[in-house]
Amino acid sequence: MHEKCGVVGISLRDRNAARPLYYSLYALQHRGQESAGIVTHDGFQQHSHVEMGLVGDAFGPGDLESLNGSNGIGHVRYPTAGSVNACCAQPFSVSFKSGSLGLSHNGNLVNADEIGDELADLGHAFTSDGDTEVIAHDLARNLLEEDLVRAVKRTMERIHGSYSLTIMHDETVLGVRDPEGNRPLCIGELEDGYVLTSESAAIDTLDGELVRDVRPGELVVLHPDGTGYDTYQLIERENTAHCFFEHVYFARPDSTIDESLVYEVRRELGRKLWEESGVESDVVLPVPDSGRAFASGYAEAAQDDGSDIEFAEGLMKNRYVGRTFIMPTQDERERAVRLKLNPIKSTIEGKKVTIIDDSIVRGTTSTQLIGLLRDAGAEEVHVRIGAPPIVAPCYMGIDMASRDELIAGDQSVEEIRDEIESDSLSYLSIDAIAETLETSQTDLCLGCVTGEYPYDIEGEETDRDVVRPDIGGSAAPADD
Ligand SMILES: O=P(O)(O)OC[C@H]1O[C@H](OP(=O)(O)OP(=O)(O)O)[C@H](O)[C@@H]1O
Numbered sequence: 001m002h003e004k005c006g007v008v009g010i011s012l013r014d015r016n017a018a019r020p021l022y023y024s025l026y027a028l029q030h031r032g033q034e035s036a037g038i039v040t041h042d043g044f045q046q047h048s049h050v051e052m053g054l055v056g057d058a059f060g061p062g063d064l065e066s067l068n069g070s071n072g073i074g075h076v077r078y079p080t081a082g083s084v085n086a087c088c089a090q091p092f093s094v095s096f097k098s099g100s101l102g103l104s105h106n107g108n109l110v111n112a113d114e115i116g117d118e119l120a121d122l123g124h125a126f127t128s129d130g131d132t133e134v135i136a137h138d139l140a141r142n143l144l145e146e147d148l149v150r151a152v153k154r155t156m157e158r159i160h161g162s163y164s165l166t167i168m169h170d171e172t173v174l175g176v177r178d179p180e181g182n183r184p185l186c187i188g189e190l191e192d193g194y195v196l197t198s199e200s201a202a203i204d205t206l207d208g209e210l211v212r213d214v215r216p217g218e219l220v221v222l223h224p225d226g227t228g229y230d231t232y233q234l235i236e237r238e239n240t241a242h243c244f245f246e247h248v249y250f251a252r253p254d255s256t257i258d259e260s261l262v263y264e265v266r267r268e269l270g271r272k273l274w275e276e277s278g279v280e281s282d283v284v285l286p287v288p289d290s291g292r293a294f295a296s297g298y299a300e301a302a303q304d305d306g307s308d309i310e311f312a313e314g315l316m317k318n319r320y321v322g323r324t325f326i327m328p329t330q331d332e333r334e335r336a337v338r339l340k341l342n343p344i345k346s347t348i349e350g351k352k353v354t355i356i357d358d359s360i361v362r363g364t365t366s367t368q369l370i371g372l373l374r375d376a377g378a379e380e381v382h383v384r385i386g387a388p389p390i391v392a393p394c395y396m397g398i399d400m401a402s403r404d405e406l407i408a409g410d411q412s413v414e415e416i417r418d419e420i421e422s423d424s425l426s427y428l429s430i431d432a433i434a435e436t437l438e439t440s441q442t443d444l445c446l447g448c449v450t451g452e453y454p455y456d457i458e459g460e461e462t463d464r465d466v467v468r469p470d471i472g473g474s475a476a477p478a479d480d
């Protein structure tokens with residue numbers, strides 16, 4: 001399980017925001033499972049409840065009742081910077097001379113230490129070692145001198161890296177997406193208010209309508225009375241750096257991100273996988289859960305081509321096991337795969353099998369799975385992967401292994417095939433990803449599959465000019 005974080009912000013007309021925030025966090029649970037929290041404002045003061053654990057564990061029966069106010073923000077976290085403890089759990093709350101701030105962050109800053117050191121020299125005291133608190137302090141400082149919109153702009157000019165933020169300044173909820181639009185953020189309309197959230201599936205959960213994605217570099221300020229919102233295009237860049245992996249793996253298939261329904265993208269990637277490297281076999285099996293849409297697209301394209309290949313759910317997933325990824329030892333990770341996935345023998349025995357997954361990271365899942373399938377009587381096992389090989393770490397808010405743990409870090413596809421002991425192995429090309437997302441490669445963050453990043457990261461190569469031209473941006477409300 002590779003995770004990132006999920007953010008949400010809600011402004012309603014006449015009812016408390018706590019319960020819809022809680023439901024939204026449930027919808028975003030797949031994005032982070034370490035901690036969950038909600039901060040609301042009732043017009044006079046902030047109320048906060050932030051705990052370690054899953055959403056269902058973090059909130060007890062009375063907790064939502066104490067979170068008064070029709071405006072609020074929420075967060076589910078998987079840490080990328082800072083400790084795995086309650087100090088780094090979010091939303092962050094900061095009280096300062098001219099008010100209160102709450103802040104939820106999805107992403108990862110690449111210059112947090114530098115800014116943190118500067119702010120510490122100016123007398124700011126930090127309660128955590130993460131990157132998110134740095135944003136909160138920088139913004140609080142700017143708010144002493146500027147109005148809200150200009151203060152946010154100043155902070156955006158200072159922080160580098162990926163960030164989708166929901167912020168609460170006193171009772172005003174706002175959302176910001178970094179100038180490259182690396183992480184998703186969208187606006188939804190509810191019957192009695194508005195919502196800003198990482199994924200549109202959370203808007204569906206609240207019976208709302210997706211209005212649109214927040215644009216890269218855009219600030220959206222919800223009216224605290226739930227009647228509307230203002231938008232400000234604060235920074236504009238020539239290129240975006242959308243994370244393609246959101247579509248491939250992280251996001252829910254029922255979410256629409258940057259105008260594409262994730263499920264349809266995955267099915268199309270599956271179709272392209274067949275076109276690029278289809279292999280004749282008796283049966284196609286998805287590796288659940290994220291391999292499902294890829295496998296259905298792959299099998300459909302194969303059948304369109306006249307193949308007799310059959311699509312079957314031959315691997316059952318134990319839904320109570322997650323987190324293979326953060327098991328402390330490789331031995332435990334391997335055991336967890338066995339606990340998590342179990343083959344249905346009748347769909348496999350005596351057959352040539354192709355398994356379809358979205359990605360191979362360390363190779364734990366595929367290695368274990370191929371052994372299981374052979375034990376279950378598979379005659380041949382072919383592996384097709386709906387993304388290119390992951391050759392380098394992610395610095396943009398995703399928990400992925402370090403370079404030496406990545407199976408493709410220093411091995412060719414043939415060497416990987418040999419290690420996982422499959423009969424054949426193919427990955428999808430980068431071209432197929434860009435084509436399916438109807439964008440150019442320069443508008444995607446492809447750091448984990450090329451080793452070249454759209455940000456200036458110490459010790460790594462950049463795939464574009466470090467200082468990207470700022471071609472505009474204004475602090476006046478943008479036309480919607
Ligand atoms: O090569 P590895 O290090 O084993 O990592 C890759 C596996 O991890 C992910 O699955 P996850 O466990 O998150 O399950 P999911 O597809 O149900 O989300 C992914 O879909 C692969 O199956």
Ligand SMILES: NC(=O)CC[C@H](N)C(=O)O
Pocket residue numbers: 003004005006077078079080081082088105106107108109130131132397398
């Ligand atoms: N996964 C994320 O988006 C994490 C947000 C933030 N960098 C943290 O570590 O808390």
